[in-house]
Amino acid sequence: MALRDELGPYFGEYGGRFVPESLIEALDELEAAYTAAKTDPEFQAELAGLHASYTGRPSLITEVKRFSEHAGGARVLLKREDLNHTGSHKINNVLGQAIIARRLGKTRLIAETGAGQHGVATATAAALFGMECVVYMGQVDTERQSLNVARMRLLGAEVIPVTTGSRTLKDAINEALRDWVANVENTHYLLGTVAGPHPFPVMVRDFHRIIGEEARAQVLALTGKLPDAVAACVGGGSNAMGIFHAFLDDPDVALFGYEAAGDGADTPRHAATITKGRPGVLHGARSYLLQDEDGQTVESHSISAGLDYPGVGPEHSWLADIGRVNYLPITDDQAMNALRLLSRTEGIIPAIETAHALAGVIELGKKLGPDAVILVNLSGRGDKDMVTAGNYFGVLDTDAAQL
């Protein structure tokens, strides 16, 4: 069977449904609605229409020649998901799930968010569809991504800071699951990544497949051949699955997922789940996981809120085990330097999450050399990260800020 044909609930030994019984009916209902939507021309037409008139698809491919000089001279092509409405790839999945939620008669959307990109996208869809919206966000993240908190509130969503546990994305997912258990009758949990119980990993992947499908055709048209490598950052892994999927059965295309290594994968402060974790069960699925000997989840650390997660989607765990995708760690410093480099060489400020993929490509390009073509998913833009980046590089003008 082709690697592209995996439908879940299991990917090898990963995936499944490890959730309270109270949620099973909702998951079954969601799976049935999603399965019907896949072959329903009306659904497909509505989603395609929104992508054309609202998201801004197809997204561009941008060749970055000045950046390439720092990446061994390899030809680097960016898939510009940062140009989507709301500023990242997240909108692809959100619009798809929002249409399904409306079909199921749900009137309330809830979501978790780390960097705030998924929360903003969900709040946007809720505004567009006239639905109530509640976004759970770890308190640490509401502080470091305060601009996105303001965006969500402006869009009419209620943002609930989560104060339990590590107060980051992991705990936001716990709170969203608790909300869903209690309110499943009128509420859809619009999960933002390729993790969680079936059908979320396959459904979210499928809504992001458009990234890779567009990019594959665009690269072929531009270069006459498939890229030698495709790269993406991996937290939960949605943008990576989205761009990888179209290439899974192209054996000559190498795939690279870059995980957040924080202070370093060999320090205690990182979020390099596949690099350093081992299989376990978290948030409804079996997958790689950062955990201690007793199976308690270990807190992750990354300068990027969107990658600061101790788990990863089950399909990634499987692709790692079978050797189809290479997963490598990128430190905070490497990512921030790549963020600055792309900004200064190309006039494109990427999200800190995305900068992990760019940092990986700098090293990859040096290895593959000037004949190689590398496609990178530029999954999000960096506007939301200006406070973090400003502090990191010391470029915030504090006197001016006081004027």
Place this chain on the structure above:
Amino acid sequence: MASPAVSDAAPVSHETAVSHEAPATAAAAAAAADYQRVSTIEAALVARKAVSRGALIGYLPVGFPDLATSIEAAVALAENGVDIIELGLPYSDPVMDGPVIQKATLAALAGGFRLSQGFEAMAAITARVDIPVVFMSYWNPVVQYGVERFATDLAAAGGAGMITPDLIPDEAAAWMAASDRAGLDRIFLAAPSSTDARLSNAVSTSRGFVYAVSTMGITGARADVDAAAQGLVARLRTAGATSTCVGVGISSAEQVREVLSYADGAIVGSVLVKALAEGGVAAVAATAAELATGTKL
């Protein structure tokens, strides 16, 4: 105060019920799986029904506020009218638990709780009480400990079985085999939203009792026990359940009495944890005794 509550039916000894030896062959494993033992929990539930409205099941987490006190508090449950003890293993991501239990279990983890202490506590408690004691554990700690090893050590510590809030029967093949081999009860959850087919599956795969979730929600005291609970218990009986206990949201003797008018047991957690947090073992004892008045005919 009466002497420590002794269950009216002497619990069946695990040692006589089933061997703890790991089966040497697949055939032996199959034979062990077919072995029909008497569930100590079901026996306790039947015995309570004979002399009262039904059973009171009390939840407390291990290691809160510390290991020694959590053991004393569990023993106090048995001495004050609780018929089955549900011993919670603290876990970092307890998605089925409300704020009271979250706070206690996260405090236990912050205090250095290790899984091995769960078995220590189980052994210490079962040595001092005559009622069945089960674990309540999220699934990942069991996976990491090793499902077979977990079952062996739980049985060796005198435990009667386990409630698994985030493990559905569909994903439980390893636990079914291990619990059969070790002679442990396994208690799956049933929800008001579960289809009839899923309720049947919960009934046929559970042993001891089926945990009927009273409401669509997480643990924590509520003013009213949802009317959905009674409907769910009725549907479980239609599906063939002989023992059904209701949990989530029960916090008073009056609610215990109400639930026991249609179910075999009432499960109480958050109000006991709150008592322990605020007034120590004495408060747990008093709260349990008060709740137990709801079991009187």
